[in-house]
Amino acid sequence: MIVITTPTGDIGARVLDHVLDAGRDVRIVVRNVSSLPDGLRKRVEVVEGSHADRDVIEPALSGAQSVFWLPPGSPSSPSAKAAYVEFSRAFCDVLPPSTVTHVVGISALGRGWTEPAGHVTASLRMDDMIGGTGINYCALTCASLMDNILRQAESIREAGVFYQPTPGDLKLPHVAKSDVAAAAARLLLAPDWQGVAELPLYGPEDLSFEEMAATMSDVLGRPIRFEEMSMAQLEEMAKAIGASEGMARSMVLMFTAKNDGMDTMTRPVARDDTPTTFRQWCEAELRPAIAV
Numbered sequence: 640m641i642v643i644t645t646p647t648g649d650i651g652a653r654v655l656d657h658v659l660d661a662g663r664d665v666r667i668v669v670r671n672v673s674s675l676p677d678g679l680r681k682r683v684e685v686v687e688g689s690h691a692d693r694d695v696i697e698p699a700l701s702g703a704q705s706v707f708w709l710p711p712g713s714p715s716s717p718s719a720k721a722a723y724v725e726f727s728r729a730f731c732d733v734l735p736p737s738t739v740t741h742v743v744g745i746s747a748l749g750r751g752w753t754e755p756a757g758h759v760t761a762s763l764r765m766d767d768m769i770g771g772t773g774i775n776y777c778a779l780t781c782a783s784l785m786d787n788i789l790r791q792a793e794s795i796r797e798a799g800v801f802y803q804p805t806p807g808d809l810k811l812p813h814v815a816k817s818d819v820a821a822a823a824a825r826l827l828l829a830p831d832w833q834g835v836a837e838l839p840l841y842g843p844e845d846l847s848f849e850e851m852a853a854t855m856s857d858v859l860g861r862p863i864r865f866e867e868m869s870m871a872q873l874e875e876m877a878k879a880i881g882a883s884e885g886m887a888r889s890m891v892l893m894f895t896a897k898n899d900g901m902d903t904m905t906r907p908v909a910r911d912d913t914p915t916t917f918r919q920w921c922e923a924e925l926r927p928a929i930a931v
């Protein structure tokens with residue numbers, strides 16, 4: 640039995656599809672059962688509630704062998720520590736006496752960065768806490784997700800522009816959520832690995848936002864412009880769309896660390912486990928989203 644958290648989320652739903660396609664028994668943990676497609680409810684066991692709650696996650700682990708763990712990083716949490724570490728505490732309390740032997744978690748690139756890096760620092764602390772339970776744990780430490788650009792679909796569609804608090808010519812790694820989900824599923828379906836490890840997921844190449852704008856223009860067939868915003872603008876914008884003070888500040892710390900070299904301080908040994916190029920991502924995900 641494989642337990643999947645966030646089956647309604649972008650990454651979790653794709654992990655679920657892979658695991659069901661492989662014919663495995665699945666139990667999902669979901670806050671609102673009625674949000675699930677009818678066909679899906681017949682194919683999985685369902686535990687209703689938040690995976691942060693002990694009363695939910697403890698029975699959800701019963702008899703299971705492995706778990707896909709994704710901390711949602713809710714913007715309304717008071718802090719990144721609350722959103723990642725505290726969110727995962729009950730899970731870590733109930734793991735050791737459970738039947739679970741393997742956990743695959745979603746985390747962030749940045750191990751070894753010594754400055755505070757907001758969401759990333761908290762994600763890595765969560766990894767340490769899960770790894771400290773003695774379980775076999777693989778943290779998928781993701782670079783920035785290409786899919787973040789979809790949050791600006793309206794601005795791209797209406798005004799042909801997207802923003803980031805990053806110099807336009809700074810090359811950084813970007814990975815597609817589809818590749819992250821595929822990597823998680825591979826580890827869940829073949830739990831022949833042991834110990835505590837990180838699997839960094841970089842995507843196939845480093846790209847600047849100006850290069851990404853050029854590819855977006857090409858794929859969408861119209862000019863798309865990148866504009867750098869300030870960290871103060873990012874913080875205000877995050878709060879305007881519902882982030883707490885603590886989470887907005889944490890985003891600033893994270894993007895500052897990325898601009899200062901956190902995501903490029905360690906070079907990938909191999910990148911072929913995350914093959915989706917930004918152009919392929921634009922064709923598969925951005926173009927349909929902009930056409931809506």
Ligand SMILES: NC(=O)c1ccc[n+]([C@@H]2O[C@H](COP(=O)([O-])OP(=O)(O)OC[C@H]3O[C@@H](n4cnc5c(N)ncnc54)[C@H](OP(=O)(O)O)[C@@H]3O)[C@@H](O)[C@H]2O)c1
Nearest residue numbers: 645647648649650670689690710711712746747781783784
């Ligand atoms: N963005 C980046 O560049 C980046 C980089 C590295 C790592 N990450 C990590 O990637 C993850 C985001 O994954 P995603 O894109 O798949 O997320 P997503 O599409 O936003 O989905 C969030 C999921 O979490 C559930 N959820 C939200 N709040 C919850 C709560 N309080 N209790 C229980 N469930 C809750 C949602 O369920 P409902 O249907 O109930 O709302 C949904 O299934 C985060 O861990 C983030 O830190 C992101």
